Amino acid sequence: MFHISLESLESDIDENTQNLSNIEAKKRRDEIHNHTVELIPGEIALSQVNGLRFSS
Numbered sequence: 001m002f003h004i005s006l007e008s009l010e011s012d013i014d015e016n017t018q019n020l021s022n023i024e025a026k027k028r029r030d031e032i033h034n035h036t037v038e039l040i041p042g043e044i045a046l047s048q049v050n051g052l053r054f055s056s
Contacts, residue, residue, distance in 0.1 A: 013021075031037040 028037075032039065
């Protein structure tokens with residue numbers, strides 16, 4: 001029904017927010033490359049998040 005192009009979404013993001021997002025993405029990329037975080041399958045991550053959400 002509603003068509004929103006990626007270009008229009010990108011133009012709505014201010015430069016500071018984009019810069020902060022880029023910094024965070026690079027930090028996470030580096031954590032993966034440096035093995036400082038453990039990657040887990042998406043299904044496991046979702047089940048852990050769902051478990052936290054319902055155990056509060």
